[in-house]
Amino acid sequence: MKIPFLLLAAIAGVFAGAFYLDKPYMPPEVPNQVNISYWEKWSGFEGEAMRATIDLFNAKKVKNKNGQVIHCRYLSASQVDRKSILAIAAGSPPDLAGFWSFNLHAFADMGALRPLDDLIARDKFDLERYIPVFVDMAQHRGKMWCLPTTPATTALYWNKDMFRAAGLDPEKPPRTIEELDAMAEKLTKIDPTTGKMERLGFIPAEPGWWHWAWGYYFGGKLVGDDGKLTVDDPKNIEAFRWVTKFAARYGREKLLAFKQGIGAFDSPQNAFMSQRVGMVLQGVWMANFIRFHNPHLEYGCAPFPTAFDNKGQPVTVAEMDVITIPRGAKHVDEAWEVIKFINSKEGMEFLCGARANNGGQGKQTPFKDVSPEWLAQHTHPHLQVFIDQAKSKNAVYTPKLPLWDEFRVEMNAVFERVWLGNDTPENALKYLQHRMQSKLDTMNAVQKRRDAAEQAEQKAGAN
Amino acid sequence: MPCRSGATPLSRRNKKRGRTRVGRVRWKGWLFAAPWVIGMSVFTLYPFCASVYYSFTDFSVIRQPIWIGAENYSEMAGDVRFWQVLKNTLTYAALSIPSGLLLSLSLALLMHSVRRGQWLYSVVFYLPMLVPPTAAAILWLWIFNADFGLLNAALQPFYDSANSFRMWMDPTLAARIGGDANLLWHPPAWFASETWALPALVVMAMWTTGQTAFIFLAKLRDVPQELYEAAEIDGASAWQKIRHVTLPSISPIIFFNLIMAIIGAFQIFAEPFLMSGGEGGPDFATTFMPQYIWDNAFRSLRMGYACAMSWILFLVIMVLTLLAFRMARRHVYYAGRN
Numbered sequence: 001m002k003i004p005f006l007l008l009a010a011i012a013g014v015f016a017g018a019f020y021l022d023k024p025y026m027p028p029e030v031p032n033q034v035n036i037s038y039w040e041k042w043s044g045f046e047g048e049a050m051r052a053t054i055d056l057f058n059a060k061k062v063k064n065k066n067g068q069v070i071h072c073r074y075l076s077a078s079q080v081d082r083k084s085i086l087a088i089a090a091g092s093p094p095d096l097a098g099f100w101s102f103n104l105h106a107f108a109d110m111g112a113l114r115p116l117d118d119l120i121a122r123d124k125f126d127l128e129r130y131i132p133v134f135v136d137m138a139q140h141r142g143k144m145w146c147l148p149t150t151p152a153t154t155a156l157y158w159n160k161d162m163f164r165a166a167g168l169d170p171e172k173p174p175r176t177i178e179e180l181d182a183m184a185e186k187l188t189k190i191d192p193t194t195g196k197m198e199r200l201g202f203i204p205a206e207p208g209w210w211h212w213a214w215g216y217y218f219g220g221k222l223v224g225d226d227g228k229l230t231v232d233d234p235k236n237i238e239a240f241r242w243v244t245k246f247a248a249r250y251g252r253e254k255l256l257a258f259k260q261g262i263g264a265f266d267s268p269q270n271a272f273m274s275q276r277v278g279m280v281l282q283g284v285w286m287a288n289f290i291r292f293h294n295p296h297l298e299y300g301c302a303p304f305p306t307a308f309d310n311k312g313q314p315v316t317v318a319e320m321d322v323i324t325i326p327r328g329a330k331h332v333d334e335a336w337e338v339i340k341f342i343n344s345k346e347g348m349e350f351l352c353g354a355r356a357n358n359g360g361q362g363k364q365t366p367f368k369d370v371s372p373e374w375l376a377q378h379t380h381p382h383l384q385v386f387i388d389q390a391k392s393k394n395a396v397y398t399p400k401l402p403l404w405d406e407f408r409v410e411m412n413a414v415f416e417r418v419w420l421g422n423d424t425p426e427n428a429l430k431y432l433q434h435r436m437q438s439k440l441d442t443m444n445a446v447q448k449r450r451d452a453a454e455q456a457e458q459k460a461g462a463n
Numbered sequence: 464m465p466c467r468s469g470a471t472p473l474s475r476r477n478k479k480r481g482r483t484r485v486g487r488v489r490w491k492g493w494l495f496a497a498p499w500v501i502g503m504s505v506f507t508l509y510p511f512c513a514s515v516y517y518s519f520t521d522f523s524v525i526r527q528p529i530w531i532g533a534e535n536y537s538e539m540a541g542d543v544r545f546w547q548v549l550k551n552t553l554t555y556a557a558l559s560i561p562s563g564l565l566l567s568l569s570l571a572l573l574m575h576s577v578r579r580g581q582w583l584y585s586v587v588f589y590l591p592m593l594v595p596p597t598a599a600a601i602l603w604l605w606i607f608n609a610d611f612g613l614l615n616a617a618l619q620p621f622y623d624s625a626n627s628f629r630m631w632m633d634p635t636l637a638a639r640i641g642g643d644a645n646l647l648w649h650p651p652a653w654f655a656s657e658t659w660a661l662p663a664l665v666v667m668a669m670w671t672t673g674q675t676a677f678i679f680l681a682k683l684r685d686v687p688q689e690l691y692e693a694a695e696i697d698g699a700s701a702w703q704k705i706r707h708v709t710l711p712s713i714s715p716i717i718f719f720n721l722i723m724a725i726i727g728a729f730q731i732f733a734e735p736f737l738m739s740g741g742e743g744g745p746d747f748a749t750t751f752m753p754q755y756i757w758d759n760a761f762r763s764l765r766m767g768y769a770c771a772m773s774w775i776l777f778l779v780i781m782v783l784t785l786l787a788f789r790m791a792r793r794h795v796y797y798a799g800r801n
Contacts, residue, residue, distance in 0.1 A: 089524040256652035261610025
């Protein structure tokens with residue numbers, strides 16, 4: 001009868017040992033060094049570029065106010081936004097988290113981030129160096145919540161070979177929506193025997209990342225100056241009317257089949273890179289992928305056409321990767337040093353560059369001025385188009401809504417209904433306006449309640 | 464006196480020994496059960512109970528929950544998306560549960576009737592269970608692909624013939640198709656179509672009926688042979704034997720599989736999530752309750768609202784399960800019970 005006790009003791013020993021050993025990994029303590037953590041969203045070459053930038057920071061052996069060397073530990077994680085939120089909720093967030101600009105407003109509203117205004121003021125950090133749109137995007141409810149890591153704008157990419165084959169001038173991209181439609185028609189090729197679509201000049205459903213932005217290309221907008229939604233603005237309806245033309249012209253089922261036949265974005269089967277679509281709305285990053293998957297593709301970049309006279313101020317969607325300090329981070333000052341380094345000219349040009357050895361993220365920088373040598377070594381053949389567009393008065397970005405993610409999903413559903421002719425643009429956008437405005441009102445009420453509760457809590461804590 | 468003095472200590476000793484032994488056994492029992500009890504309490508029981516409280520709060524995960532009474536429930540009543548998603552879930556359950564049970568029972572009956580190589584069929588039908596859901600989802604995405612999918616490649620000739628026949632019947636049709644391409648009939652675009660995405664998921668769910676069929680088969684082998692012999696002597700046909708001997712004999716297993724299918728159908732998440740790129744599209748056609756709950760909990764960080772919805776889902780499953788139990792009283796036959 002002694003054996004079970006021995007066995008139990010052994011099992012208990014194994015458990016105890018496992019619990020003892022199962023401590024989170026702590027980097028070896030180096031004398032006079034402080035370790036901080038950074039969770040980054042990108043993997044692949046973009047993640048490697050960020051890792052290299054952090055390595056560059058570490059190599060500089062920057063010291064904190066106590067004279068300790070700051071060492072930043074870099075971790076690339078998928079779904080970093082959700083993981084960070086849970087870590088923040090659990091009270092053990094990373095010291096730095098890399099998000100997307102469209103995460104910011106919801107995260108700031110829920111109290112997941114630490115504002116940077118005091119640090120910016122303390123160090124007299126110069127925000128004048130930035131192209132204004134990238135500072136605007138970082139602000140919400142009067143506070144700065146992040147600084148950029150890699151910004152981007154979108155433009156029209158067109159396939160010059162396909163233009164030539166269709167008898168179009170390969171150096172002349174469309175300037176208006178009418179021209180876009182006419183050129184798209186010429187580029188489209190349908191097999192006369194099977195009726196199958198071989199290639200299309202353009203479809204608004206590819207890549208399908210900015211359905212919310214079509215209205216802006218027609219002079220509309222999604223949020224009014226009073227903060228109320230203007231989804232059913234006549235210009236937005238006009239944009240969605242344009243979207244419906246494609247299914248009427250080519251056939252709903254055929255378009256769906258064509259769209260399904262297109263491969264993943266980052267693959268040689270990508271619609272534009274496999275030459276199945278002649279013109280596409282894409283970001284500055286596209287050149288990297290063309291270089292990887294179809295380096296011989298001859299293409300041009302130009303501002304995407306608009307349906308109104310934009311007076312030389314092209315409409316572009318501005319986006320950016322951002323770096324934030326989560327609420328509850330333990331090494332705020334050290335984290336701020338990393339942010340400052342990335343946002344120095346040296347750090348930013350290292351991160352956003354595209355070097356011959358494939359280093360760097362291959363995008364633009366958020367600064368008004370860039371080094372001529374940086375521009376010269378960049379591998380994007382049309383980078384200037386994207387830089388110039390960022391300075392446009394019509395550079396737009398995702399509305400600062402606390403429920404942006406839900407809005408985006410609902411907008412995509414509306415697009416799907418409309419472009420396939422299952423609903424009229426008027427009905428669909430009116431429905432979306434009503435649904436999202438009432439949701440927004442609820443969220444704003446919720447936000448007020450949360451703020452009041454937090455203030456009461458802080459007051460109670462102070463007493 | 465010796466007798467008295469001798470008897471008492473003995474009984475006491477026995478009593479004491481017995482109590483100690485029982486106590487020791489109990490202690491060991493609890494010790495062995497402890498990992499499960501602790502795991503269950505911490506990871507299931509506590510969240511289960513806490514979710515009742517959270518369903519009455521506004522809880523963003525990051526900040527402290529704020530008590531808001533039944534506001535989440537009243538918001539749900541007016542949330543059109545919630546009703547659409549609940550309808551999707553019920554439709555999926557209504558389509559997938561009976562068809563899954565019917566198919567797996569048919570497979571089991573077929574396997575049971577095979578005299579040789581039954582093991583081979585069992586292996587073949589069970590194999591899909593070994594494919595991870597993610598891999599299966601990708602595989603089915605390709606099968607259902609409207610452009611180059613196997614299914615539409617098989618269907619296309621039928622549609623071509625139908626279109627040719629329509630043009631032969633109506634010579635003006637060809638010209639009209641030139642003006643409106645939508646007049647031509649095409650195979651469905653399956654996962655890209657808001658009409659066909661849900662039925663396609665139901666078809667896909669049939670892929671894993673092998674496991675249910677296996678459970679049916681085990682019970683089918685258990686049906687007493689003499690019942691069939693008696694039925695044959697009475698002149699019963701093959702269908703009558705199934706109807707009056709097989710089905711009543713395996714009814715407890717049909718019931719078990721029904722309950723499991725109800726629970727499984729209401730918990731569908733991975734496949735539609737993967738196939739719609741996490742958006743439950745097109746046009747929310749493949750958003751089911753678990754995903755909508757997940758979206759609210761982890762995308763919108765409205766944990767309170769998500770908890771309230773979880774409780775509604777729980778109630779729906781419970782009501783359906785209770786209905787099934789009620790039905791079972793009349794239709795399920797247990798040989799061991801009078």
